[in-house]
Amino acid sequence: MFDKHALTLELTFKAIRSSGAGGQHVNKVSSKIELTFNIHESLVFDEAQKARLLNKLSTKFTKDGLLIMQCDETRSQHKNKELVTKRFFELIESGLFVPKKRIPTKIPRAAVKKRLKSKRNLSEKKTNRQKPDLE
Structure with a gap:
């Protein structure tokens, strides 16, 4: 589908200081990772794939065609980098996924006959419940 190694390049x-509680550790360590990807300058995808990604993931991209993702789940910068790249690849794969075209099947003749027979039986049952016509 696409070359993950070339896309990683x-x-x-960018490492940023993480926000929130954490005391002295938060104030001195840049453990939050921000991933940036410019789809317009990408050489990995062809024009059709770029258009598909921009269409399906339009809420994720900025007006300039930048995809910005952040991760600050762990205290480790390396772990956050792994997590954000994993999420990025999952997002790209979901954006490039083309669902299979559904081919409608014909209803089998036996099923049609069975349905019509059950309708006829129900109709006969209801007509037998009516009062007899004495004329």
């Missing part, structure tokens, strides 16, 4: 990572 097109990603830019």
Whole structure:
């Protein structure tokens, strides 16, 4: 589908100080990772794939065609980098996924006959419940 190694080379990572509670560790360590990917400058995808990604993932991309993802789940910068790249590849694969075209099947003749027979039986049952016509 696409070359993950070549795509990894097109990603830019930036380490940022993580927010929230954590005391002194948060104040001195940049463990939050921000991943940036520019789809317009990408050489991995062809124009059709780029258009598909921009269409399906339109809410994830900025107006300039940038995809920005962040991860600050763990205290480790390396672990956060692994997590954000894993999420990035899952997002790209879901964006490029083309569902199979559904081919409608014909209803079997036996099933049609069975349905019509059950309708006829139910109709006869209801007509037998009516009062007899004495004329």
